[in-house]
Amino acid sequence: MSKPLNIMYASAGGGWIHRASAEMFKLGHQAHLYSPAKNSTALPEANFHRSWSFNLACQPFYRIAGGRYAEAGYHLMFPVWKAWFKRQPHPKCDVIHAVMGSATEPFDVAEKIGALKVLDASNSHPTSFYGFWQRELDIWNPSARVSVPRRVFKRANQEIQRADVVLCASAYVRDSMLYNGIPESKLAVNPFGVDLKVFAPREHPPEKPRFLFVGGLTLRKGLQYLIPAFEQLKKQKPDAELILCGPLNHADFAELYSRWRPIFTHIRSHTHKELAELMRTCTAFVFPSIEEGFARVIPEAMAGGLPIIATHNSGATTVIENGRQGIIVPAWSPSAVHDAMLQMIERPDLCDAMGKAAAARMAQDGSWECYAGRLLETYDAHLSKRR
Structure with missing residues (x-):
């Protein structure tokens, strides 16, 4: 130029x-x-x-x-x-x-x-x-x-x-x-x-399985497929936890929110620093969005060393190779989300390797x-x- x-x-x-x-x-x-x-x-x-x-x-x-x-x-x-x-x-x-x-x-x-x-x-x-x-x-x-x-x-x-x-x-x-x-x-x-000064890799996956979603609580983000998937997982892994981090600012999810409220932990708001600290305590980041552009929280989670479970519709395939930095699941598929979360729990070696690969990808060009x-x-x- x-x-x-x-x-x-x-x-x-x-x-x-x-x-x-x-x-x-x-x-x-x-x-x-x-x-x-x-x-x-x-x-x-x-x-x-x-x-x-x-x-x-x-x-x-x-x-x-x-x-x-x-x-x-x-x-x-x-x-x-x-x-x-x-x-x-x-x-x-x-x-x-x-x-x-x-x-x-x-x-x-x-x-x-x-x-x-x-x-x-x-x-x-x-x-x-x-x-x-x-x-x-x-x-x-x-x-x-x-x-x-x-x-x-x-x-x-x-x-x-x-x-x-x-x-x-x-x-x-x-x-x-x-x-x-x-x-x-x-x-x-x-x-x-992503701001690599704020989002730094975790040392290792937590002993207790914790799955994190970050974003507005709305049907567009695929929560109606994530929560039933986690509900099934909870029957197999009773100590597992699902954290939804974001505002309930869309009326379209309000009724389902009330129905499923006992299943998950809800954090309504957070700073970037608080989110980075939370990510370092989680097993994987889950984002089964139906329609998105590119959720900025995906590279943030990757930089934090979390493997990603997400749909192509979330934009994740732009930075994630399926099976390397995470698992790409089909949209509208609770069973695929369930299987991916279960794999992260039962294969801690794979979870750790994917998380490290995700962090390395962001360090390279993220x-x-x-x-x-x-x-x-x-x-x-x-x-x-x-x-």
Whole structure:
């Protein structure tokens, strides 16, 4: 690359965009960030644009009923974000990189100034996202509907069509894009990084079997298949424990949560440091998601030395070779999840070896610095086509 790039990052949510902008700034590129969150980067204040109006508009919804209405409030207040972004100064940029759902207004700017339009797809194609989630609702909670408004999926579909590059967080996201007719030539895969200073490998697997899930408690994450699998395991291994770590902020899982509550331990919130410490006490990380992009907790668990039990739909196959760093299970299969957990208990040597292989994989190319390097290569490859 002949000269430093001028890059605009924009997201009404996605915290990884903060890390991407910070890493690019460290590499000597001029990064500008538009976000409602506080400045957690090394960017100068002149390069950081915070949407206080959107942040404050959403706050009441985050505080009501333990955050159960947070997502609804986010979508209800989203016009505040759009209006705020349009009023901001927009420097001339080589690249405008925006998260799917937040990209329409940034892409308007990009098309005026001729910048490369990069869409950060942290979830699967909108058609797959909606379809898989609604399927689970039809089966497990028939009166419910996907909590994300249809207009959001319409907006995301339009952003995909406008993008020059669709940055896929995982191989699963890429596959969903291809299935829905998006040309392979505009797709690039770049899994999220992990802070290796926070997430360090455990010394050895615990004596008591403990399985960990981290994420929002919702049908989309596959808990309706994980908990019955663990219930069966518990009959064989009475001392086993399942820990669900995350908020109950989706009404679609509330009834099942009450029914299955005695089966698992629930931790509602945690800091990154607390999560890293918890991981070091667990046997394996289990994530049988039905629809995802790339769960950032997967590389965090790998860096912590945990073997992974996860579906392709979780994004895990981007960084995990089945049988080496963990076990890839089919989606919608409690029996496969059960068998994988049982294997981790009955084969402690295999559990330990997979955990060490997972940590080694993250040490090799899982850092945020490696993420930034791959991202820069993607920018350069597509910018060079324009020269």
